[in-house]
Amino acid sequence: MGDAMARGKPDFFISYTAADRPWAEWIAVNLERAGYTTFIQAFDILPGSDFAHAMQAGVDSAKRILAVLSPAYLNSAFGESEWRVAFAEDPTGEKRLLLPVLVEPCTPPGLLKTRVYVDLTGFDETAALAKLLAAVDPDRPRPTSAPFPGAVAAEPQPQVPFPGRSTPVVLGRAADGPTASVAVEAGGDPKAVAVTVCADADASLDQVWIEVDSLPTGVGCVSGCGSLFSVPAGETVQRTIYLRAEAHAAAGAATGTVRVGGVGEPGIAASLSLAVRRPTPTGVEEVAGTVTDAATGHGLAGVRVIVADGGGHTYSVMTDDSGQFSFLNTSSMPIAAGTVRIAAVKSGFTAPLSSLTVAAGQKATDIAITMERDLVVARTGEPAALPRDELLDGPVFYVSYARSRTGAGNAAVQTFFDDLVADLDQIMAVDHGRDIGYLDGMLPAGTGWEGQLLHVLNTCQVFVALLSEAYLFRSEWCPRSWDAFGRRRTVRRDGRPGFTSGIIPVLWAPIHTGIPPRVAAVQRFTPARSVKRYEAEGLLGLQKLDKQLYQETVWSLALEIRKRTAEVRVERGSMTSTHDLRHSFRPAD
Structure with a gap:
């Protein structure tokens, strides 16, 4: 040290x-x-x-x-x-x-x-x-001088360069001053010009002013001009003015005039050589477009669009309710020119990777991405049957939810369950006698609930979790059921590497206290439309406030469940007791 x-x-x-x-x-x-x-x-x-x-x-x-x-x-x-x-x-x-x-x-x-x-x-x-x-320290006397880095000092000492910039214009009393030059960038920061005014030994200058004229359109003095100051006899005073070029200022060279005058003085002038430069483009200005559903032609909301720019940097945004997306070149998102690759990702849909070449200073705002639905349909036009190795004796999906303290709350879950089963029944061929879905309210009175629920959790293929504050922080059975299903081995049917979970978290009601990492690590379900309303109100809110949007969201979930059953196989579990299952989503439990 x-x-x-x-x-x-x-x-x-x-x-x-x-x-x-x-x-x-x-x-x-x-x-x-x-x-x-x-x-x-x-x-x-x-x-x-x-x-x-x-x-x-x-x-x-x-x-x-x-x-x-x-x-x-x-x-x-x-x-x-x-x-x-x-x-x-x-x-x-x-x-x-x-x-x-x-x-x-x-x-x-x-x-x-x-x-x-x-x-x-x-x-x-x-x-x-x-x-x-x-x-x-406002009360501390200010030093009257300081050596400028780079100047030859009387005694050698370490010099630290001043990171700013200043272009001097020196003006004398007896004759016009020399020519100085300054370059300003259109739309850029103001540039400083130092003006030195000298007074004769026998006379002071009072009410001195500085003006700049003959500047090109869009260029002006933004600070330091017009204010009055005095120069004591025999002394030199340096003032700083600031010139700025507006974004619309035309590039090119021009000559302006810096004038210094005072009461009773005719004024003196110095010629100022001015160069206005357009900013050099350093990247792509904007990449934008629309993602649409190939089946309907409508824009797709909630699609994650990923851009890899010419420098290999990646950025991502979500499409809005109309399927539009935009990447703007900013200090936090500098989009390098060159070959730009674009990918679109949404559960239940696929789209090929696209690429285009965009030069510095240009825009690419008409990008069109079409996504195909992943729904598997039999060639006969009938709903596709489940793969034979998946035909266990359990249901296709299980709904995990936090029981409400009111009958109305539980009735809302039952309505959702019935609607989801009805939609899946139209797009999946399930053998007679096998349940499409399972809700714990289906247990007959007097049944041993623990054994029956463990059987369902050991044999169902998809685990639908209805997330809410109560689900994440109040219920002990919800984390246990999540843990029981999560312990089962999941494999992809196509044999490719990668992992697709059989758990589908669904936002049932708004959550304001944050989602525990254990749950957040699993990708949540996102509907095809109106993502903002779904995220703000949850599926329960849509059920109460917008019947059509609620039905569209349930249909999207049914398609997602069908896709999961076609992609992965969740092997039979072996849980026989709930005693060692995690009873909380908190990391410490």
Whole structure:
């Protein structure tokens, strides 16, 4: 570890991510030149040190934490763990233990959003340093000068480059100043231009103004122009103006004029060579399209669309209720140009992998994906029979649900069960005498329920779990039945590698406390349409509020059950007792 700890508690722990190291070093060096002490990973953790121990010691010992904010930092888990230390000790911000410093445009999220930050973006070094020191301690005298990195110093000393940019325009009293040049990007950040104004030794300048004219359409001065200031006799004052080009500004070269004038002065000018550049496209602007059901021609909701871009990065989105999807090029989703591959995934449907070539700066917004249903139908047109090795003496599916404390709640489950059996009866050929489905309400009075239910769980092919708060957190039999079925061996009929579960979790009622990992690990059923309403209201809500949508959802579930029975074989179980079955979905039980 470096000498930061040896000097006692550092004034600041500099929290940053690797992408912002130049800014972090510049901040640390200038704070130390101003008399503060800092702890910074780049200077204070030496080869041979234990990184985790050193960082922990630095965070614990520092009086304050200075967070170097950028999009990269906000995505860093290590950065968050560092600034949260100061936040926990000073949740109201009264002690100012956490000082955020913005070095790249971004919006602090969550708890960090309420902290006032220092914005160094768009400023030249002089202005940035002044803002930094003023923020550290508003009452501390500001240094009158600071060597700019790269300049030849009188005495050799380590130089840390200032990460910002500034284009100088020097103006004198006696003659027009020299020509300067600046390049601005259309729609980009403002560019700083430094204007130096000198006063004669025998006369001060009062109410001095700066203006810029003769600029091309769409380019203007957004800060620093028009305000009045004074220059004492014999002194030099530097002011900074900021030029910005709107997104619609035409690319090309132009010449503008920077004018400086004052009361009783005719004004002087300097020529400014200006270049407006269009941003260089770095990726595909948008990939979008529609996924449709080949059988109906309607858009398919709830389809997971996966894009692999030209750089090998993958992104995924879900289609909306009309089957549309869109990938927009953003900082969090930079879509690389080149060959873009697109896959669509939805239970009960298949679609071939598609690919297209998209150049940087272009869009591909007319992609059409058609998905075929996986339903297996016999060649005669009759419902397809179950494979013979699947004809056990148990039902095709078992409904696992949390019994309601009211008769109406249990009646709703019975209605759903009856509707599902009726739909499956139309698309599956089940031998006479075998039940299509099983619900525990079918047990005759006086029957040994444990033995009968274990027999069903050992022989059924599909386990339909009606998820609700009661199912996940109140019932002890629901996790036991899930565990009993889940212990049975499942194999794919086609012999291909991969795993398809015989468990189909169905959202019965809205869940607000989160789904336990054991249940979340199994892919939930998603209907073909109106995914948002299903996710918001559950199947029970659809049953109460929208009969047609409820019936469509039950039909989709029937198709999914038929697909599962055709894809996998769940071998007979051997459970004879419920004593060693898990009675909770919590990981510890």
